[in-house]
Amino acid sequence: MSDQQMKTIKDMPRTDYFVRGHGACPGCGVAIAVKNIARILGPDATVYVPASCLIVFSSLYPTAAFKWPFLYTAFENTGAVISGIKAAYRRKGKETTVVGMAGDGGTFDIGLQALSGAADRNEDVIYVCLDNEAYMNTGIQRSGATPFGAWTTTSPVGKKIQGKREFKKDLGAIVAAHGIPYMATLSIAHFNDFVKKVQRAKEVKGFRFLHILTPCVPGWRSEAAKSVAIARLAVETGMWTLYEVDHGEDKLTYKPKMMVPVKEYLQLQGRFRHMSEEDIKKLQAWICEKWKHHYYEEIPVPPCELEKGKKELITDEDPLHGV
Amino acid sequence: MVMRVISADHAVAHAVRLARAEVIPAFPITPQTLIVELLSEFINDGELDADFMPVESEHSAMSAAIGASAGGVRAFTATSSQGLALMHEMLYAAPHNRLPVVMANVNRSLGAASGIWLEYNDSMPERESGWLQVYIEDNQEALDMIIQAFRIGEDKDVMLPVMVCLDGFVLSHTVEGVELPDQDLVDKFLPKFTPLDVLDSENPKTFNAITPPEYAMEMRYRLERAIEGSKSVIGKVDSEYGQLTGRSYGGLLDTYRMEGAEIALMTLGTATSTAKVVVDRLNGRGKKAGLIKLRFMRPFPGKELIEITKDLKGLGVFDRSLSFNGFGPVFTETRNALHSAQFPITNHIAGLGGRDITFEEVKGMFDVVERSARGESFKECNWHGLRGVTV
Numbered sequence: 176m177s178d179q180q181m182k183t184i185k186d187m188p189r190t191d192y193f194v195r196g197h198g199a200c201p202g203c204g205v206a207i208a209v210k211n212i213a214r215i216l217g218p219d220a221t222v223y224v225p226a227s228c229l230i231v232f233s234s235l236y237p238t239a240a241f242k243w244p245f246l247y248t249a250f251e252n253t254g255a256v257i258s259g260i261k262a263a264y265r266r267k268g269k270e271t272t273v274v275g276m277a278g279d280g281g282t283f284d285i286g287l288q289a290l291s292g293a294a295d296r297n298e299d300v301i302y303v304c305l306d307n308e309a310y311m312n313t314g315i316q317r318s319g320a321t322p323f324g325a326w327t328t329t330s331p332v333g334k335k336i337q338g339k340r341e342f343k344k345d346l347g348a349i350v351a352a353h354g355i356p357y358m359a360t361l362s363i364a365h366f367n368d369f370v371k372k373v374q375r376a377k378e379v380k381g382f383r384f385l386h387i388l389t390p391c392v393p394g395w396r397s398e399a400a401k402s403v404a405i406a407r408l409a410v411e412t413g414m415w416t417l418y419e420v421d422h423g424e425d426k427l428t429y430k431p432k433m434m435v436p437v438k439e440y441l442q443l444q445g446r447f448r449h450m451s452e453e454d455i456k457k458l459q460a461w462i463c464e465k466w467k468h469h470y471y472e473e474i475p476v477p478p479c480e481l482e483k484g485k486k487e488l489i490t491d492e493d494p495l496h497g498v
Numbered sequence: 499m500v501m502r503v504i505s506a507d508h509a510v511a512h513a514v515r516l517a518r519a520e521v522i523p524a525f526p527i528t529p530q531t532l533i534v535e536l537l538s539e540f541i542n543d544g545e546l547d548a549d550f551m552p553v554e555s556e557h558s559a560m561s562a563a564i565g566a567s568a569g570g571v572r573a574f575t576a577t578s579s580q581g582l583a584l585m586h587e588m589l590y591a592a593p594h595n596r597l598p599v600v601m602a603n604v605n606r607s608l609g610a611a612s613g614i615w616l617e618y619n620d621s622m623p624e625r626e627s628g629w630l631q632v633y634i635e636d637n638q639e640a641l642d643m644i645i646q647a648f649r650i651g652e653d654k655d656v657m658l659p660v661m662v663c664l665d666g667f668v669l670s671h672t673v674e675g676v677e678l679p680d681q682d683l684v685d686k687f688l689p690k691f692t693p694l695d696v697l698d699s700e701n702p703k704t705f706n707a708i709t710p711p712e713y714a715m716e717m718r719y720r721l722e723r724a725i726e727g728s729k730s731v732i733g734k735v736d737s738e739y740g741q742l743t744g745r746s747y748g749g750l751l752d753t754y755r756m757e758g759a760e761i762a763l764m765t766l767g768t769a770t771s772t773a774k775v776v777v778d779r780l781n782g783r784g785k786k787a788g789l790i791k792l793r794f795m796r797p798f799p800g801k802e803l804i805e806i807t808k809d810l811k812g813l814g815v816f817d818r819s820l821s822f823n824g825f826g827p828v829f830t831e832t833r834n835a836l837h838s839a840q841f842p843i844t845n846h847i848a849g850l851g852g853r854d855i856t857f858e859e860v861k862g863m864f865d866v867v868e869r870s871a872r873g874e875s876f877k878e879c880n881w882h883g884l885r886g887v888t889v
Contacts, residue, residue, distance in 0.1 A: 235708045244698055245697075245702070248564060248706060255557070256565040262520075262571070263567075264569055266549065267569070289557075289558050292555070
């Protein structure tokens with residue numbers, strides 16, 4: 176199957192460069208994303224992983240889950256290290272794809288400066304942000320990616336304050352504002368879209384940014400079997416939007432038929448269990464604004480409740496369950 | 499060979515050009531900036547075929563240099579003071595991954611009592627990081643040592659990063675006559691970089707996996723042995739360079755009028771030049787005074803010092819930084835190496851925050867050494883050139 180024909184999940188190569196035996200939790204969104212990105216990027220790639228769950232579950236001496244050349248050094252420097260590796264390859268005339276795979280903490284927060292520097296210089300690399308919405312590796316601490324209301328160990332549910340009080344940082348807008356050749360948001364539940372975007376990132380030259388929502392079973396307090404369903408609901412509720420900016424051209428790559436109330440998403444995750452009606456309303460209003468921004472469509476707050484039958488279809492009969 | 503009248507910063511840039519560094523990630527900081535400015539000019543004028551990467555911080559400069567070195571090319575960067583402190587975290591990644599990055603650190607005081615002037619409190623704490631560290635005396639040595647640093651670091655028995663430290667302003671912005679060796683000569687002395695291990699998709703290797711306690715300690719031990727092992731390479735490279743250029747620096751350390759000396763001072767950096775004049779004057783008055791010029795702080799020439807100092811009656815150790823409530827780092831290392839010595843060893847702190855070190859002050863250091871050698875009691879740690887304070 177040549178790269179040009181890779182349009183859907185069926186076209187994906189079956190050779191793994193992120194192999195079984197790694198130490199990720201069952202249902203880990205990061206592992207699903209990384210395994211499939213590796214399949215699409217193929218054999219001629221080099222990966223840098225900063226401090227994150229991924230470094231721990233992929234590369235614990237003397238084991239290695241990546242069949243790619245691999246480097247790790249620190250937390251905040253993904254943008255810089257991949258720039259350096261690519262510069263070496265450029266000097267040697269090598270075409271190898273250089274990819275950095277960082278978490279949300281390593282991208283939204285501590286790694287934002289190096290990311291901005293690499294994007295500004297339009298380095299010829301792929302930067303992947305595996306966004307599980309908190310510092311999961313250190314034990315579920317709040318990051319700039321954590322959504323409003325979510326419990327984490329540093330936004331605990333207290334008597335006075337319950338969960339995170341700030342809304343999720345719009346990283347996509349920040350990265351896109353650098354005017355890079357390609358950026359896209361991805362979901363592990365929308366796989367044809369996933370395949371196309373990774374493939375596009377592979378083809379484009381210059382700085383490419385892939386932002387993937389990766390559900391985290393222990394951090395989101397969810398069921399392992401529901402990771403993909405939760406990722407799908409994130410998109411259907413408007414918590415996550417699938418779009419790309421290809422050489423300055425914005426494009427929505429998927430639009431839900433109707434907005435599903437955010438409650439449907441929240442109720443599958445223990446991290447939101449404590450949320451008051453008032454906080455849920457606040458989050459819903461924020462989503463409605465976001466929805467308007469992305470889809471140019473006004474949604475009355477709160478949106479209509481789902482019929483029972485439909486809800487079952489979305490959460491339990493996901494056709495891509497277990498991918 | 500041509501002779502040019504240039505600053506040490508420019509001498510460093512010329513050395514990097516002659517060494518054909520391939521990737522140069524850098525960030526500006528005074529008094530280092532002249533180095534990367536001139537390197538940028540070399541690249542834009544086509545005189546150096548390299549990638550200059552204008553990164554957004556020193557942390558990223560070192561990160562990118564590490565990435566490039568792991569990718570198998572010769573990488574160089576330069577910094578000073580706060581910039582080196584910002585790199586601190588990344589410094590530790592290069593030695594264990596055996597990546598021979600070369601860096602010029604133009605010494606400048608770090609932190610509050612803030613200034614841009616000379617002190618060694620930026621680079622001295624980094625001697626714990628696993629980098630080889632050398633201090634230089636003049637602009638010619640700056641050029642020669644950068645070229646040698648690549649050769650030493652890239653030696654297959656070493657494979658370690660090298661930090662070349664030069665005095666801010668006293669050298670960095672002061673011009674002297676510097677001999678630029680011919681490109682052919684440098685090419686002969688410094689072959690193309692051949693890494694031991696490299697990031698290569700045709701032969702994938704994992705660099706720097708998370709290392710549990712079952713393995714980490716052995717890795718530390720191997721690094722320790724490699725640093726000790728670099729001593730012989732440093733000596734070998736120094737003599738080979740001497741044969742090619744006529745300039746040899748003694749390797750780990752150099753001596754001045756130490757033959758028959760009864761008292762001696764150990765200095766590093768530009769203070770050495772000042773001290774040489776004082777040594778001459780003292781000898782002119784019949785004193786048997788000598789000088790030890792420390793070049794490498796890592797590897798530290800402990801055994802070599804024992805041999806050189808064996809006939810002394812007193813030794814003073816100059817430090818341009820100190821560990822608060824302790825001593826200067828050079829003194830701490832020296833006295834530790836000479837713990838069995840039968841003569842007094844005193845510490846002499848001077849020139850902090852860029853204060854000039856005068857002949858009078860160096861003479862004051864020798865006075866203390868001479869009198870302590872005669873049996874007078876002195877403080878172990880003596881400050882020279884303090885104003886308004888009775889010491």
